[in-house]
Amino acid sequence: MIGVAQTARVALSAAFDYVLKRGAFGKPLMEQAVVRNRLARCGSELESLSVWVDQLVYTMYKAKDHGAPPELGGLLALAKARAGIVLDECARCAVxxxxxxxxxxxxxxxxxEKLYREVPAARIPGGSEDVMFDLAIRQLVKSYRNNARAMGKEKL
Incomplete structure (x- = not known):
């Protein structure tokens, strides 16, 4: 997950550098609003993923002393699937x-070319995204129901 996020950052950084230098229609590509928009969208996805990964790493670090929260497995599955999706978006944007x-x-x-060609190599070994999303939701529903019962809301 961390490596996948870093690879996405490399792709986006290279694209950012390229559009600052490359000209089209008499001006640098970076001066085109659509280019800035594309970079901003991918950048926001990447930054969100990075913060999420940092939070999960912190949670896992604290878990060695305090125990892991029951929903951690589901959250890790979600983040793992999302990391592959963000890499795909950033690599596609860069290309x-x-x-x-x-x-x-x-x-x-x-x-x-190399990064884009290797995107499936980062996504496929992580497992089926559909299966990971399903695992995450099932675990989160179970956790929600357990918490609701503990608060006296039996019908959830």
């Missing part, structure tokens, strides 16, 4: 911003 250079195995687009 699109690199344009034709994003498909070349040499030159300016070499890194993007």
């Amino acid at each position: 699109l911003l690199f344009g034709g250079n994003g498909y070349t195995r040499t030159g300016q687009g070499e890194l993007m």
